[in-house]
Amino acid sequence: xxxxxxxxxxxxxxxxxxxxxxxxxxxxxxxxxxxxxxxxxxxxxxxxxxxxxxxxxxxxxx
Numbered sequence: 001x002x003x004x005x006x007x008x009x010x011x012x013x014x015x016x017x018x019x020x021x022x023x024x025x026x027x028x029x030x031x032x033x034x035x036x037x038x039x040x041x042x043x044x045x046x047x048x049x050x051x052x053x054x055x056x057x058x059x060x061x062x
Contacts, residue, residue, distance in 0.1 A: 004035070004037055004038055004041060005041055008029060008038060008041055008042060008045070011025075011029055012025050012026065012029060012045075015028065015029075022049055023046075023049070026042055026045060026046045026049070029042050030042045030043070030046075
């Protein structure tokens with residue numbers, strides 16, 4: 001795994017262990033990102049997370 005991605009994942013894990021929601025954690029990471037690559041990685045993670053949430057909602061309504 002790419003070192004930027006590993007770092008972002010570890011930071012997000014630390015935030016969620018402190019009871020920060022994944023959505024808010026991604027917002028915080030994006031606000032503090034130092035490179036465009038990190039911003040892109042965070043937004044890909046956010047899009048993937050939102051897709052999982054949508055699929056979960058669809059399964060619950062069926």
